[in-house]
Amino acid sequence: MLLTPYRETLALPKITSLLVVATLARVPIAAGTVVLTLHVVQGLGMKYVAAGLVGAASTIGGSIGAPVIGRLIDRWGLRPILLLTTIAEVIYWLVAPSLPYSALLPVAAVGGFLALPAFSVARQAIAALTPESHRLPAFALDSMTTELSFMAGPALGVLIVTTAGSHAAMLSLAVGILLAGIGLWLLNPPVRGAHEAPVASGERPPRRSWLKPRFVAVLAVTMAATLVLSGTDVAVVATLRASGEVEWAGLVLSLWAFFSLVGGFLYGTVRRGLPTLVIFAPMAVLTIPVGLGGDHWWLLALLLIPAGALCAPTITASSDAISRMIPAAARGEAMGMHNSALTVGVALGAPLAGLAIDHRGPAWGFVAVGAVGVLVALLVLPTEFRRRRTPATPDPAPPAGSAPIPDAVRSADSSSTPDPESFPDPESFPDPESFPDPVAATGSVPVSGSRPVGSA
Numbered sequence: 071m072l073l074t075p076y077r078e079t080l081a082l083p084k085i086t087s088l089l090v091v092a093t094l095a096r097v098p099i100a101a102g103t104v105v106l107t108l109h110v111v112q113g114l115g116m117k118y119v120a121a122g123l124v125g126a127a128s129t130i131g132g133s134i135g136a137p138v139i140g141r142l143i144d145r146w147g148l149r150p151i152l153l154l155t156t157i158a159e160v161i162y163w164l165v166a167p168s169l170p171y172s173a174l175l176p177v178a179a180v181g182g183f184l185a186l187p188a189f190s191v192a193r194q195a196i197a198a199l200t201p202e203s204h205r206l207p208a209f210a211l212d213s214m215t216t217e218l219s220f221m222a223g224p225a226l227g228v229l230i231v232t233t234a235g236s237h238a239a240m241l242s243l244a245v246g247i248l249l250a251g252i253g254l255w256l257l258n259p260p261v262r263g264a265h266e267a268p269v270a271s272g273e274r275p276p277r278r279s280w281l282k283p284r285f286v287a288v289l290a291v292t293m294a295a296t297l298v299l300s301g302t303d304v305a306v307v308a309t310l311r312a313s314g315e316v317e318w319a320g321l322v323l324s325l326w327a328f329f330s331l332v333g334g335f336l337y338g339t340v341r342r343g344l345p346t347l348v349i350f351a352p353m354a355v356l357t358i359p360v361g362l363g364g365d366h367w368w369l370l371a372l373l374l375i376p377a378g379a380l381c382a383p384t385i386t387a388s389s390d391a392i393s394r395m396i397p398a399a400a401r402g403e404a405m406g407m408h409n410s411a412l413t414v415g416v417a418l419g420a421p422l423a424g425l426a427i428d429h430r431g432p433a434w435g436f437v438a439v440g441a442v443g444v445l446v447a448l449l450v451l452p453t454e455f456r457r458r459r460t461p462a463t464p465d466p467a468p469p470a471g472s473a474p475i476p477d478a479v480r481s482a483d484s485s486s487t488p489d490p491e492s493f494p495d496p497e498s499f500p501d502p503e504s505f506p507d508p509v510a511a512t513g514s515v516p517v518s519g520s521r522p523v524g525s526a
Contacts, residue, residue: 075207075339084199084259085208091253092192093215098246099188100223103128105243106166106178108228109236114171122421124171124178129417131182133410139187140194140406144399147269148191148254148261156251158184163244167237186251189216189412190405195259197393197401198266209389210338213382214331221327266398273399280396280404284457287450288395289411291346292388294446296415298357298439299381301423302326305435306374308423309364312432318367325371326378334382346387347447347454353380354443361433385412 080086103125110121143151162181169177192212200208230239267273306323310316337343356377363369388408396404419439426438 072339075204076211079200079204079207079211082200082204082208084257085196087257088192088195088199088259089211089215091250091257092188092212093219095186095188095250095254096216096219097223097226098243098250099186100220101227101239101246102223102243104224105227105231105236105239108231109167109240110171110174112231113167113236114174116171120171124175126417127175127179128182129413131179132185133182133413133417135183135185136187136190136409136413137403137406138183140190140402140404140409143187143191143194143261143402144269145274149258151187152191152251152255155184155186156248156255159186159247160244160251163240163247167240186247186254187406187409188250188254190402190409191254191259191261193389193393193408194261194401194405196389197405198260198263198398202394205393206340206343206386206390207338209386209393210334210382212389213386214334214338216385217327217331217334217382221324261402262398275397275400277400277403280400283453285392285395285404287453288346288388288391289407290446290450291350292385292408293411293415293418294443295350295353295381295384295388296412297419297422298354298377298415298443300416300419301435301439302357302360302374302377302419304420304423305361305427305432305439306370308427308435309361309370309432310367313364313367315367322367322371322374326374329375329378330381333379334386336379337383337386343387343390344383345454346384346391347450349380349387350384350443351447353377353384354440354447356380357440357443358437360440361436364433 106124106128107118107121110116110124111118114120139151139155159181162177162184166174166177166181193209196208196212197205227239227243230242262268303323306326307316307319310319310322337349360370360373360377363371363373389405392404392408393401422442423435423439426434
């Protein structure tokens with residue numbers, strides 16, 4: 071059955087409650103960027119460039135802070151960090167409306183650094199709560215619910231700003247973050263599995279033991295994926311605006327998100343996941359020609375189907391890969407780095423597409439981000455090949471001085487079981503009473519493995 075992997079995953083303890091709380095907690099976080107942008111433009115009366123700088127400051131702070139916060143979770147546990155980040159971010163959204171632009175810029179960086187880690191905590195908890203056989207559908211559900219959060223958050227943020235003003239929207243975000251932090255604190259999802267060393271053990275693997283080329287390659291592909299997504303978002307709006315159909319932008323973007331949800335749902339039903347690069351490379355290639363449908367909104371939506379259907383599977387595959395290759399004691403820091411890669415990609419994609427659109431036209435926005443995605447895929451391809459060519463660990467060599475084990479014996483020992491019918495019949499054994507007495511025959515007692523004691 072198609073739904074069987076999801077039914078089994080949702081039946082696992084705490085998974086359903088984790089997904090519900092994480093989805094709701096992500097809504098105010100997803101709304102933060104658009105609310106901050108509109109506050110700078112409308113509330114402070116400044117240009118979009120200034121708003122972009124504030125958004126960049128927040129992004130930089132979040133990109134640096136996510137691994138640090140994850141490392142603190144690995145060391146101290148979840149609840150102390152939830153308390154710290156919830157209080158810090160609530161204060162940030164309460165203070166931000168009254169700050170002048172010169173003060174808002176550095177404060178936004180600090181607010182990003184201490185942001186509530188709802189995204190990485192959810193993925194870290196999924197890795198702890200699910201066995202590997204159910205991890206792929208669990209991460210698929212996480213990816214799909216993240217899509218829902220980003221569909222609802224910005225829309226609610228714009229609605230509040232346009233109806234009640236940016237100050238009310240920022241105060242609403244403070245309330246939302248407070249409720250999100252309380253919800254996660256009460257749920258207290260485990261960040262270590264029952265079979266893994268607890269946080270209190272103090273286990274801390276050296277970073278060089280897991281920060282290896284394969285992990286860096288997954289981060290690079292993850293960053294490139296969100297770069298393609300955010301650049302596509304801008305290119306869609308620009309293309310429809312150029313064709314005089316900008317009123318259809320909301321519908322086209324919603325259909326694009328729906329295609330991603332369908333792709334993520336189907337990917338979560340497969341028995342064995344694919345490497346992140348195998349899913350991402352076609353997504354980048356299929357993004358390049360999307361601009362050819364710019365004359366009609368429905369044709370643009372159709373061309374978005376193939377690339378859109380690979381969006382959620384790419385993020386799912388990256389989360390699944392990291393959860394399998396990173397030791398539990400470093401999972402928080404690694405998931406923080408993964409979250410930073412997602413954030414940096416989003417921050418880079420929009421200006422890259424905008425630059426191409428301004429200089430060459432709307433269709434070139436798709437070409438630019440798709441081409442960068444293909445370039446990143448080619449750069450990490452050797453790492454994937456090296457991983458696949460790594461030879462299996464050979465059998466341990468026999469101790470020095472021992473005789474080699476014949477192949478026939480090794481084969482029989484490892485791959486076959488003797489047939490009971492081939493054993494000799496005990497009735498055919500000679501009668502022990504018929505054996506001669508060794509003492510009487512030799513005058514000595516035989517000792518196993520040696521010459522007879524007392525013999526010449």
